[in-house]
Each structure stands twice: as C-alpha cells, then as structure tokens.
Amino acid sequence: AELKLLWYVEDDAQEAIIRSVLDKYTAEHPETTFDLQITPYSGMIQKFQQFAASGIMPDVSLTSSMEPVIRPFLADLNQEIGPDWINDFVKGWADGARFEGKVIAAPLNVSSTGIFYNVDAFKKAGVEIPAQDRSWTWEEFIPKVKEVAEKSGTRYPLVWDVSASRWIVHQFQYGNHMFSEQAPVKVVMDEAKWQKSLDDFIAITKDAMPPGLWSGASSDNPKEIFLGGQAVAYMSGSWQIPALAANANFDWQAGPTPYGTVRSSIYGGDYLVAFNTSPNLKESVEFIKWMTSPKTQAEYAKLLGVIPTNLKADAVDYGNAKASQAVKIMQGELDASPAFAATDQAWPEMQAVWGPIKSAVTQAVAGQITSAQAVAEIKKAADAAVEAAQ
Amino acid sequence: MAGLTLQNVVKQYGTHPILHGIDLAVKNGEFVVLVGPSGCGKSTLLRIIAGLEPTTNGQILIGNEDVTGLQPGDRGIAMVFQSYALYPHMTVRKNLSFGLENLSLSKQQIDSKVSEAARMLAIEPLLERHPKQLSGGQRQRVAIGRAIVRDPKIFLFDEPLSNLDAALRVQTRGEISRLHKRLGATMVYVTHDQIEAMTMADRIAVLNGGNLEQFGAPLELFEFPANRFVAGFIGSPQMNFYNGSIRAVEAEKVTVFVDGLGLIQAPVSGASAVVGDKVALGIRPNHFHLLPQASDAHQMVRFRVSYAESVGTETYVYGQIEGNDTATVAHLPDHVPVAAKDVIEFGVEPACFHLFHGESGLSFAKRRADGSIIAPRKK
Amino acid sequence: MAGLTLQNVVKQYGTHPILHGIDLAVKNGEFVVLVGPSGCGKSTLLRIIAGLEPTTNGQILIGNEDVTGLQPGDRGIAMVFQSYALYPHMTVRKNLSFGLENLSLSKQQIDSKVSEAARMLAIEPLLERHPKQLSGGQRQRVAIGRAIVRDPKIFLFDEPLSNLDAALRVQTRGEISRLHKRLGATMVYVTHDQIEAMTMADRIAVLNGGNLEQFGAPLELFEFPANRFVAGFIGSPQMNFYNGSIRAVEAEKVTVFVDGLGLIQAPVSGASAVVGDKVALGIRPNHFHLLPQASDAHQMVRFRVSYAESVGTETYVYGQIEGNDTATVAHLPDHVPVAAKDVIEFGVEPACFHLFHGESGLSFAKRRADGSIIAPRKK
Amino acid sequence: MTNASSPTRLALVALVLVVFLLPPVWLFLSALKPQAEIFQWPPTLWPANPTLENFVNTISRAKFLLFFKNSAIVSVLSAFLSVTISVMAGYALAKFRFKGDTIFFLLIMSSLMVPLQIIMIPVFLVLRDLGLLETLAGVIIAPAATPTGVFLMRQYIVNIPDSLLEAARLDKTPEWRILWRIVVPLSLPAIGTLLAFNLVWRWNDYLWPFLIITDQDQWTVQLAIANSIGRFGIDWPKLLSMSVLSVLPVLVVFTALQRLMMGGIMAGATKE
Amino acid sequence: MTELVAPITRTMTAARPPSSRRLGDIRRKVWPYFLMLPTMGLIVAFTLYPLVQGLYMSLFKRGVVVLPQARQTLPQYVGLDNFVSLIDNADFRISLLKTVIFVVVAVPLNVVLSLALAVLLQPQTKLFAFARTVVFFPSMISLLIIGITWRWLFGLNNGLVNYVLSLASIAPVPWLEQDTMAQIAVVVAWIWWQAGVNMMIFLSGLTAISPDYYEAASIDGTSKWRQFTHITLPLLRPTMAVVVVLSSIEAFKVYELVVSLTGGGPGKATVYLIQTIYDTAFQLPMQAGIAAAQSAVLFVVLMVLAIVQLRLARSKA
Ligand SMILES: Nc1ncnc2c1ncn2[C@@H]1O[C@H](COP(=O)(O)OP(=O)(O)OP(=O)(O)O)[C@@H](O)[C@H]1O
Ligand SMILES: Nc1ncnc2c1ncn2[C@@H]1O[C@H](COP(=O)(O)OP(=O)(O)OP(=O)(O)O)[C@@H](O)[C@H]1O
Ligand SMILES: [Mg+2]
Ligand SMILES: [Mg+2]
Secondary structure: OEEEEEEOOOOHHHHHHHHHHHHHHHHHOOOOEEEEEEOOHHHHHHHHHHHHHHOOOOOEEEEOOOOHHHHHHEOOHHHHHOOOHHHHEOHHHHHOOEEOOEEOOEEEEEEEEEEEEEHHHHHHHOOOOOOHHHOOEHHHHHHHHHHHHHHHOOOEEEEEOOOHHHHHHHHHOOOOOOEOOOOOOOEOOOHHHHHHHHHHHHHHHHHHOOOOHHHOOOOOOHHHHHHOOOEEEEEEEHHHHHHHHHHOOOOEEEOOOOEOOOOOOOEEEEEEEEEOOOOOHHHHHHHHHHHOOHHHHHHHHHHHOOEEOEOOOOOOOOOOHHHHHHHHHHHHHHHOOOOHHHHHHHOHHHHHOHHHHHHHHHHHHHOOOOHHHHHHHHHHHHHHHHHHHO | OOOEEEEEEEEEEOOEEEEEEEEEEEOOOOEEEEEOOOOOOHHHHHHHHHOOOOOOEEEEEEOOEEOOOOOHHHOOEEEEOOOOOOOOOOOHHHHHHHOHHHOOOOHHHHHHHHHHHHHHHOOHHHOOOOHHHOOHHHHHHHHHHHHHOOOOOEEEEEOOOOOOOHHHHHHHHHHHHHHHHHHOOEEEEEOOOHHHHHHHOOEEEEEEOOEEEEEEOHHHHHHOOOEHHHHHHOOOOOOEEEEEEEEEEOOOOEEEEEOOOEEEEEOEOOOOOOOOOEEEEEEOHHHOEOOOOOOOOOEEEEEEEEEEEEEOOEEEEEEEEOOOOOOEEEEEOOOOOOOOOOEEEEEEOHHHOEEEEOOOOEEOOEEOOOOOEEOOOOO | OOOEEEEEEEEEEOOEEEEEEEEEEEOOOOEEEEEOOOOOOHHHHHHHHHOOOOOOEEEEEEOOEEOOOOOHHHOOEEEEOOOOOOOOOOOHHHHHHHOHHHOOOOHHHHHHHHHHHHHHOOOHHHOOOOHHHOOHHHHHHHHHHHHHOOOOOEEEEEOOOOOOOHHHHHHHHHHHHHHHHHHOOEEEEEOOOHHHHHHHOOEEEEEEOOEEEEEEOHHHHHHOOOEHHHHHHOOOOOOEEEEEEEEEEOOOOEEEEEOOOEEEEEOOOOOOOOOOOEEEEEEOHHHOEOOOOOOOOOEEEEEEEEEEEEEOOEEEEEEEEOOOOOOEEEEEOOOOOOOOOOEEEEEEOHHHOEEEEOOOOEEOOEEOOOOOEEOOOOO | OOOOOOHHHHHHHHHHHHHHHHHHHHHHHHHOOOHHHHOOOOOOOOOOOOOOHHHHHHHHOOOHHHHHHHHHHHHHHHHHHHHHHHHHHHHHHHHOOOOOHHHHHHHHHHHHOOOHHHHHHHHHHHHHHOOOOOOHHHHHHOOOOOHHHHHHHHHHHOOOOHHHHHHHHHOOOOHHHHHHHHHHHHOHHHHHHHHHHHHHHHHHOOHHHHHHOOOHHHOOHHHHHHOOEOOOOEOHHHHHHHHHHHHHHHHHHHHHHHHHHOOOOOOOOOOO | OOOOOOHHHHHHHHHOOHHHHHHHHHHHHHHHHHHHHHHHHHHHHHHHHHHHHHHHHHHEEOOOOOOOOOHHHOOEEOOOHHHHHHHOOHHHHHHHHHHHHHHHHHHHHHHHHHHHHHHHOOOOOHHHHHHHHHHHHHHHOOHHHHHHHHHHHOOOOOOHHHHHHHHOOOOOOOOOOOHHHHHHHHHHHHHHHHHHHHHHHHHHHHHOOOHHHHHHHHHOOOOHHHHHHHHHHHHOHHHHHHHHHHHHHHHHOOOHHHHHHOOOOOOOOOOOHHHHHHHHHHHOOOOHHHHHHHHHHHHHHHHHHHHHHHHHHHHHO
C-alpha cells in the first residue's frame, strides 16, 4: 500500500536523502510505496493537533517529541514488534519512547549538545585545546576563549544557540535538573541553585557573547557567525557537523564541552511513530523496523551525518575524518552525561516547559525580570505541566 | 392606452412637506407641461410618477392600473433627468443603446433607433465620445436621446432643453412635439420656458409650493388665470398688478377705483363682488398699446418712463402710470425710441383687464367668448 | 481696474480643435455676453479665462497683466459653473462662505455678505441645507451666490439662470445687472436666452464652432449682423432667409429678385455687389406686419398659413410666401385668429431687409442711421 | 492639484523611493550572493561575486514550478472569487435597504476581528466536513470572503450617484445587468485595488494553505518558503531566492492592474 | 423619422401580465439577499461558526483538542472562571496594554503617512506610477520575509543599518535588543509594510472626488492646504473610516510580523495579544479555555472600537 509519511527536513539535500532511502525500501518491498509529506518543523505541533482533532492521520510520522495530543493515537511498538526490541537502542533516547508501559515511538537518530572550536583561532593565539577527558570548567574556559578572540582578532569569544535545550545543558552541568529521574514525575528544582547558574549564564552572555544575542530578538545567527570565522567557540550540537564539514573554511573540532560541577550534554534527536488509526499498521511497523534496523541505521546516519540510535549498528565512517571524529566526541559527551540529561527531556511534561524556559531566560538576559523571577517562572510552568498531566 | 392619474399625492422629506396632495388627471396621449417656481416640487412629482421616490400618501394610476407600489421599470416610463444622469463610462452611443438592450431587439434595430435619435438631436458626430468630453448642451441632448429611443407609454421630461441655444431649442421642441404626435404617448414635461410651455402643452399644470394652482389649456391659463399667482406666473414679462377697491357692482361688470387710472370697468361677474372690497387689477405688459389714434375700445393712461430696454424689434418700457407708484412694465412689439423721464400715452382695453380678490387672490368669474362662465374654485 | 483681453486663444483637446484663435478685448467694467450654439466652445473659453484649462496657444491679459500662466486663484476671478460644482459636504451657508474665508475678513463681514447674497437670491430658508436637498434651480442660485459674495475683478457666468423660472429669472437678471452697476466689475456671461443676452449685455460676442463671428452691441448685432450665421442666431424666432439673385446695383441700393416676392430693393451698399450673384434675403419674423391699411413704406406679400401657435398675446404663424416654398415664420404681437390654409396679406418694410452674399454668407455693407457705413470684415 | 513636477514634490518622491526601495533591493542583492558572502562581515551591499546560482538551484528543483503553478491558480481564482462576492455584497450594503442589512454588516465586520490563528482547529474541522482538505479548491474558497473587500466596495459604491441606477431601473434593466454594466465598470478603481490586494494576500498567504494542504504536490510557494526554515537554521540562499522569485509575479500583476485603479471615472455623469 | 419606435415592443411592454410583475417584485426583494449570500455563507462557515465554537470553549477548562480516548483531555465546565482568571493574568494584561499602545501609536502614524503618500503620488505620470508600485511593493512580500529582512537590517552586530552607522563612527544601536527600540522597530516595519495598502485605498477614494470641486475652490484662491483640509478630507471621510477601522483591527491582530521580526523579544517586550493567546492555547497544556476567554475579550474590544469609529465617521459626515 502507499504509506503516508509526515516528515520535516533541514534543507533540500536532506529531503533528497530521505527520498532515496524510501526508494530503497520500495525496491526491497515493492508492495509498499510512500507519499512523503513535508512540513516545516515549526508547524509540526499544529499538524498533530489538527490530526488529533479531526482523526485524519498519516501512517507514519517523524517527530522529536510525542505530543500529548497524539499519544492516544500512537501504536504500541511493544505489541507490534516485541518487548525486547527497544533495548537495542541508546538508552537515554529510548527512554523517551516509553509511555505508561508502552513503547510509542522508535528512536531514529540521536543528537548531542556540545561545543565546537575554531582550531585556527586557537593556533593563532597559541592556546591549547585540552583533551576530551580533561575538559575545562566554565570558569577556566571563558578567559581562555576571550584571550583567543583577542589574540587571533576574532570578533567574538563565544556564540550559543538561542534555544532552551542548549541553555539547560548549562544547568545540567551544575547538577540542576527539573524532574525526578523516576516515576511518578515530580518537580525537583532547587531554585537557589538554578538561580545561581542562571546568573552565571547571564554573566557569560555579557562577557563573552555578541551583545544582545540572548535577548531573544537578536538577528544574530550563531551558526553563521561561527561559520564565518567570527567566533572562537560555538555552543550547539551534533546536527551541525555535516554543515561544518561542508562549509567551514577553517580548521575546527568538536568538544570538549566546558562543564560546571559535572559533565553533561542533553539527548536530542528524532523518533518515528506509527499511528494506530492506520489501515496499514502492519506495513508501517515493518517500515519502522527496517528504518531502525542496524543496517539501515548505519547507512542513514552516514547519509545525514547523524548519530545512529541502534546500538547494534556498525561504527559509522562519515567519509570525512573531521566529521567522524566530531561525531565520536559528541557521542562521548552523551555517554558522560548524568541520567537526568536523558530523563528530563524524556518526560512528556517537558514539552510544555520549553517555551516558558526560553522566554524566562531571554527576559532575564534582557533585564526585564530578575533571575529569581525567571527561575520561578520556569518552576511554575513545570508545576503546571505536571499538574495538567494528572 | 395609458393616461396618468394622480390622486392626493403627498410627499414629505422627513418632516418637510414638499407636495400637499396633488390631484391630476392626464389623459391618454396628452402633452402636459408642469410649470412652477424653482423648488416648488416639479422634479419631485416626476420622480414620484416614475416610482423613484415613494409617496408619503396617495395613489398613482397609469391607465386604470394602480402603479403606486410598482417598480420604476414596470411602469413603462422614460424620463429625462434634470441632472442628466448619463453613464459616465459609456460612449454616447452606448448610453443610448443601453436601455434598448433590455428589450429583445436585433442589433440592427437598436442601431437604427440610435442613429435616428442621434440625427434628430444633432449629436451624430459625438456618438463615440464619453460624457465628460461633451458640453453641457450636448450632455442634455444625450439625456433626451436616451429617453426617446425607447418606446414607453409615458415620457417624463425634466427641463430637457434648458441648456440649449434658441435655434436648437426650437428645433428640438419641434422634434419632441412631432414625436408626441406620432407616438401618441402621454408626456409630462417640466420647463421654465414660457414659450415652450405655451406652444407645446395640451394642458399646463401650474404648481406652487407643493400645491396645484391651476390645470388647463395654455390660452385658458393665460386668459382666465384662476388666481393672482397663476396670472403672475404665466406670461412674461409678468402681469402688472394695481391695488384698488370696488365702487360699484353689476351683473357682468364691476367698477373699480385705482389710483392713476380712476374708475375702471372690468368685464367680470359681480356675483362675488362687494362694494368697498379690496381688489387687485391686473394688466399684462402687452396690453399697453401705442395707438396711432384714439379709439373707443381703449382707455388712455399717461405713463412716466423710468428706463427702456430694446430687444431688437421689441421694447420693454419700465416706469409708472402717473398717479400710481406701482412699478409697471409695458411690452411694445417694436423698436420704440423712448428715454427716461418721457411721458407716453398708452391705450389699454378694459376687455383685457383681470380682477382678483384682494385677500384670497382668486380671480373674479368671467364670461368666455362662447358665453360660458369661468369661475375659479375656492381654495 | 481690469479689462480682459484674449489674444489668439487656441484650444485643442488632443487633436480636436475647439477654439481657433479667439481675439476679444473686453473693456474694464463691461458686461459681455457670450452666445453660440451648444458645443461651440463657450464653457471652454470661460474655463480658459479662469485658468482652469491651459491654452494650446495665445495670451490672456487681465488689465495689462499677462495672466496666461497664472493660477486660477491669482487671477481675481469668480465663476459660476454650468455644472454648479457645489461642495456636497457643506451646507449652503458654508458653500457661500467658503471662498470668503480665504480673505482676511471678520466673521461678521462674512456673515453679512452671505446673508446679503442669500437675500438677493431668495435662498435664505435653504441656508442650512446640503446641496443634495435642493432642487435644480435652488442649486443654481447657490452657485451664483458663491460667485457674487466675493468681490472679484472679473465675473464669469456659465448659463447661470437656465434652471430658473421666468419670474425668478427676471428678478435674478435684475440683481446681476444691479451688481454689475454697483461693483463696476467686468463680467462675461454665457447664456442661451436671447432676452437675457439682449437686455444685459453691453456687447455680445457670438461664437460659432470655435470662431468669434461678431462682437458688438446687442442692437448692432440685431440690426447689422455681420453674416448670415449671426443674423440667424440672434433673434427668436430665427430670421427667414430666401434665395435670390442680384438684378441691379446702385450705390446704396441693390435690386434682388426673389421668388414670390419679385423684385426687391434692399437698402445696402452696392460696392461689393455683382449682377447675377446669388444672395440670401433675410426678413425677421417680426417684420411681417398685419397692416390696418396699406402704406407706402411697405411691400405687400401674400402668405399661406400652414399652422399657427398662439402664446397668449403673441402669435407665431408658420407657412410660406406664395410663390416661394421656403418655410417661413411670422411673429405677430397679438392674439390673431388664423387657421391652416388661410392666406394673409402681410406688409414688409424693405428698410428692414438684410442681404447676404450667397457663398461667404457675409452681409452687404449698410449705412447706419448716423450715416456711417458698417461693413463686415472678410473672414 | 499641485504641479506634478515641483521640486519639493520630486524631492519627497525621491525620499519615498529610497525608504521603500532599499530593503527589497538589499534582499534582492543578497539573493545574488553565495552563501558565505551573505553573512560576511563586514557586509557587502553590492555582491562581490554576483551569481545566479541560488536562483538556478531553486528553479531547478523538481517541484518548484509546480508550487508556482499552484500559487498562481489559487491566488488568481481566489482573488477573482473574492472580488466578485465582495462587489456583490458591497453593492447590496451600499445601495439597498433591506431587512437585516445592519446585522449583515456587523456580522461581516465582526468576522474581521477574529484572527485565524485562534480558531484554526474549529476551522479545520469545518474544512474536513466540507471535504475541502488537501484540495486547492479549499485554499481558493475558504478565505474568499474578505470583510475588508466588502467594506471597501461598499464605501466606494456609495459614491455612485443614485440617479444612474435610477435611470437604468426606469429602462427596466435587469438587476444583474445594472450590477454588471454600471456598478462594476464604475467601481473599477476600487475593483482594481481590491483585486491587487487579494492577489497579494492570497499569494502570500501561509496560514490557509498550511491548514489545508500537506501534500507536496499541492504546495504553494509560501509553503515552500516556510519550509526553508528548518529546525536548526534557515536555508538562506533558498529563502532569499524563493522570496525574490515569489514577488516577481505579483509585481507584474500589480503594475498591470495599476491602470485600472486610477482615473476620475465619475466625471460627466450628473450636474450638481 | 423612420422607425424610431417599433410597434412590436410597445405591445410587449403593455401586454405583460401582472403575475410576472409580482414575480419580478419578489425577485427584486430577494436580490439584495442573493447578493449577500456568497459572502455570508463563507463567513459563517469559515469564521463565525468556528468563532462561536471557539468562544464556547471559554467556558471550559480544556486543551485545544479533546480526545474521547484520553480522559484527562475532556473539557470541564468552569463557567466564567476563565474570564475571572484573566484579571490577574499578568501576561495577558501586559500584552493587552502593549497592544493598545502599539495600536494608538502605529495607526495614526500609518494613516497620516499613507494619506500623505497617496496625495504625494497621485499624479498620473509614469514616474508616479512607478513610485506607487514601489510603495506598494512591501505589501507584496510575505510578512515572514518582511520580518526576516528587517530583522536582518536592524541586527545589532551584523545588521546593515548599524554597519552603515559604524562607517560614520556611530556606536551600534540596539534596534531589537532593547525594549523600547524593539517596539519602535515593530511600528516602523509594520507601517512600512501597511502603508502601501492604505495608500491604495486612499487613492481609490481620491479618484472618486470630482475635479470640479478643486476647480471651484482654486478660482476662489483657496490655498492647496485649505483645499486639502476642507474638500479632500471631508469628502474622503468614508474612505478614512475604512482605513482607520481596517488598520486598527489589523494592528490589533499584529502577529506574524512580530514573530519573524523580534520573535516577541527582547524577552517579552514585543509579545502582543495574539501571540499571547496563541501561546496560551498551543504551548501550554489545558489552557485553551483561557485562550478562548482572551479571544473573547479581544473580540469585544475590536467590536467596540469598530462601532465607535464607524459612528464617529458617520455622525460627522
Ligand atoms: N474633455 C474633452 N475632450 C474632448 N472634447 C471636449 C472635451 N470637453 C469638451 N469638448 C468638446 O468641446 C466643444 C466645446 O465644449 P464647451 O463645453 O465649451 O461647449 P459650450 O459652448 O459650453 O456648449 P453648451 O452650450 O452646450 O454648454 C464641444 O464640442 C465638446 O464636445
Ligand atoms: N432630499 C431632500 N431633502 C429635503 N428637501 C428636499 C430634498 N430634495 C428636494 N428637496 C426640496 O424639495 C423641494 C422640491 O424640490 P424639487 O427638486 O422637486 O423642485 P423643482 O420644482 O424641481 O425645482 P427646480 O425648478 O428648481 O428644479 C425643494 O424645496 C427642495 O429644496
Ligand atoms: Mg427640478
Ligand atoms: Mg457650456
């Protein structure tokens, strides 16, 4: 049958890759063809709500979070595939797929948040980048990058994606997290500690980042600034690796990511979900199984430059030494992360908190509210989310 | 076919009463001219007949059918608007043919009607122009053309010739009269031009301040005006009025005293006359004659000239009758060389005198040439 | 003050030539009436004088100043538009005062001028209305009022009385004449009304198809029209024209043969006359007289009546002179009972005859009463 | 009015041109830059290495022309539909007195006050029930009733002298013919304006197509543009080139429509 | 005269039976309703009916979507609680206030400016036609791109404007990074985008004014300015009402532009009403009822605003 697939892509190249993968599947399973429907990432939640409200669903969808509205419609892969299958996957990300004893999603790829360096700038400044296992703390790191920036004539010491999940890594690195690691989910924020870290973060934005970058309104594009050779370090994530490999005209490397009291990254990535409303559920599950199989995972990861989720997948050679090395380091950042780096983002409740986090932090940076108020706002949103789920 | 009957037509704009109950019965095929001072309600009356304006009260009948509630298009009426109302986005030709295209006519029929009307109104060279490229008179002719290309039961014309020059006016007047004769259509025609009114009308309706003052044949209005208003309104220059009082009353003759004229014998019925009553004596400017020799039929008056205007072969002489300070105009059918301060002797014929009651303004009854009595209705 | 001089004013709309080089010198304080057939360019000329329309060629001088390039507001002119152009969003009062507010006048001065004009035009009760709520004639009076409240050097009137009834027209005419006398302002006045033209004008300019045909005092135009067009245009009903040919020529007399009339002796200069030439003989309708008795001054003609129209005290008789099939109108200053097929004897005075060259239409030169010769210029 | 070529006026026009032209020109020039130069610091106004590469890439994408075609179909049909019904409703509200006219007017007005973003889900359900999902017809019909249009037409048509309609009614002109032959031609300036507006609105509309369409074969240009904004960043060359390309047709249409919009069309109709 | 009048048509008009007249009468009565039908149909289906449904939501505690399968999503009737809760909902209050300020600042500026543009660019020559196109041009660009373009131009560190300033040794201005500046930036971009549309509406109103009036006034020596204030403006009043009402409503609904220009930032400095409602409904769980209550308030505000403005326009006309 023809499966309706809902997908989002970063650019045209990705879309072409997806199509080629689908074609390959059709070549192997001629009875299954695909109707690939692309939607802007920012419209996904909206689409899901429409689906849920109207009962018109695709067969399979790509998603980065299992929105509450669609959860009742997601097929339980435990039932469809078997209870052990999920154990083959990266644990932190696989945990996000579990829900009330079911497995409602298949991990497709993971991403890790971490830092990139402009190696040329460091060389010019004569500053050494430490090895990954002997990373530096934020307190050490900031003066260093400022020094590098000054000596190498680079415009900015540090750029940092304006994103709640990139920001929260900083909190994780001081041991702060939002939710309990075990069910039942509770808010476990220590407001004083959060506030302290937030203050530190605000200091960093003022000290080392382009003015106004984290005000929430800036037009500055950290990725383009870094790619343009105007920043010494770039706090982002593994998904940037293909772009850096393709476009950076300077020497660069991933990590080590500075830390506070602990090293931490945060899990990210995408899942595939099948819908229980689908008349082609069997075929959809087959397809998902194929997509997440070790063989396909390795190929897919290589094609898109992402980290495979299936632990049985062969080590990926990304065909570019720098990229392969970077992926490895980013994977290492994940491995070093505490459990809450997986559970905080895996709790469905977190979906409702990302928005408030970003607006609270940007408000705090912009000076509209104090850091205490910002943390209180975040906690309030977390509490509300937990309450709403009951 | 289609006569037109108005029964007690009343119109108010808000609380402004405009028409106070007009009764008018226009016969089928009759040519009625509506005259009256500016703002008296002529256009309003036409709009009511056309169905463009709802009546506040009263009925309108076309033939025997009550059309009061009928839509304008269902009344079979064509109208020339005082303001033209040309379609600005259409050429003259299109303006003329637009209404015809509602009827199931062939293209040739429409074309021939349009060219016929254009020829008749001398607007053939303008057919491809737009209204804004026309002069005032040309626009007016297009507006007439738009009404006459159709073939309605009733025509309504609202001052259709006011912007035309004398020659064209005479010609167009003739064309409309001929059209009327040929079609036998009923026509109601508003004009301010006395000659137009007198020569075209079968009957004239005189409107004043929303009231119908008199409705009759042109000469009847001229010779036997029902009241002082009509007497003053019909005829140009206006009739001269002199205040006087009744001195003696006989059956068919009333003797009146007027300053400067002395005792005057007006040939009117004495029925309603009371000695001592105030009256107004009316003499038309054309009834002052420069006599080659004295005659029995005429009474002589001495006239002191203030000034005179000569219009080619006619002369208007302004001044007073000696002994009476009422401003008076005399209209002489010739170029007469008179100068200010001259005193002229005019002959006036008592047979032409008009007499009006001082208060009501109503005419005294009068005997027609055929012996019948004409008496104006009481208001 | 301010005379008005037009020098070779040419106007084209696109490639349409409308005015072909008009030369006109209006004296300071003169009242000039502009007449001509509909569409001949009268409004266009006024608009050019006002500066609303650029000239294609030529100069306009006010006083001694060349105003050709000047803005309308800088010319010191007031104008009454043929289309009124009342401000629809302002009351009548505001319409009148609006132009005044450009001058530095006190509120009282403005008020008094407005009430003055309103009184003069009998629109006092309408002052608080909007133009939409007025009748055609009322709008026209407001338009006049708007011009006269100001005290401009020059007034331009474009058919300002065409929508008024006879009485109001006479009255307003009088008011404008008085205004003219009082202000001593120069006025240019377009009208289609012959009486208006003849009585108001110091001089009349006759326009035809964009050419100035004649410019002179009213009676001069009437008695010595420069050409057949002017002769036909001035005077209503139109002059009757009969084709004829020259039989004999003397210094101050030309003998012409006309069918039905026989040999006629016209009292015109023989200077340009050639025996055998085609001519047109003109006789005004008013020059047909019903004579009480035969007289030496008159030549008798037999007239066959087609029909007659009576307008109160005047009668228009239509028909032909026996032996000549040119349609002829006679205008008699009385109510004359004639009927179709009647044959009447009319007396005509050769002194009143007009003679025109057959081809050019130019008048034959004529001697005035004072002995001077009047000869129309060649075109 | 004022002389069209007075120096003050021309100076003001020049200022206006600069203010309104600079941002789009810069957008256009940026579209001619290769990716690296777009974010170069210091920025270049004039492209150092102008290239049509971005455009070529965009146009050569398999479905790009299809998106254009979809957009064209949607915006043209929807604009015409919208103008048609706006003229109808505007005419009714301007020139007829009928029971409920004020209520209709208020209802139409009130619908202007509802942001689509807020009622998206209920609207989606209506679309589903009417079978308009995943169809261009849905994108054409659903947004066609624009209160702005009705409002605009009403205010314009009010200015048409009643006597013109009266003259036509006296001629027993059928009502539809009065509408079509008198009201419509006389409203051309407003219709032209409204048509331009509608084309622009529909062409640039993102929300309605997003709501109705997921199937890529039915995408409009705006969906494609929005899709160049990814989760982690923006595909600038694609966004810029598509934006420039997407404006061109509207520009052409607007220039063509401009002639309709001007001109004192009512001149010579009546005297007052 | 030949066949000016064809006798056939005479009899046709005369002989029409009265029954067809009554039919015509009915047709004429129905006609205006027929004219309204398509617009009303679409508006009811795609705006009013969903609106009523949406407003009905304001009486419940619920999410955007109700799933019978999931008990926690079922709506709970709460009466007017959602409305009461708005009173101490700081986000709502602040964004409502900000929106009102935005409208009060942006709309008059916009109206004045676009009227000035309309008058300035009215002449019929090619140059002016080009200038009109240029002014209308921003309206042809989707709001998303307008926002992105201005965001880019106004960038603090990489923006063209600041770059140009830096060439003149002027310190970079935080166009978007400072609260008031960002609010001004939104106003500027919004007017820049809207002015063309309003200019076109004004132009269509201006062309409907008969040149006669200007001629009459110019003969009286009325200054251009006085012609403008005493003839153009009053005769333009209906058009003015359209522009004012439409652009106030448009301003109240400002959303897409802000999202792509400032994203609501810095912090929440440019979060206006629609964004608040939208975020409340779609980003927070079980808050759709509150968002609906907010919508209801917005709706009432707009309705009152429009009615007042129309009243004002009419009473003065
Ligand atoms: N805008 C225009 N374009 C082309 N021709 C025009 C335009 N305006 C007027 N005309 C023509 O110019 C000629 C003169 O027009 P004008 O209005 O001056 O006539 P008029 O003498 O005032 O006539 P009327 O007595 O009928 O008002 C007419 O033939 C008219 O058709
Ligand atoms: N819409 C209106 N509201 C109030 N009064 C009006 C309205 N229309 C006309 N009138 C008044 O009604 C009266 C009659 O107007 P109408 O137009 O019928 O006069 P008329 O006899 O045609 O005059 P004219 O000869 O000047 O055209 C006038 O006094 C006029 O002021
Ligand atoms: Mg009238
Ligand atoms: Mg004229």
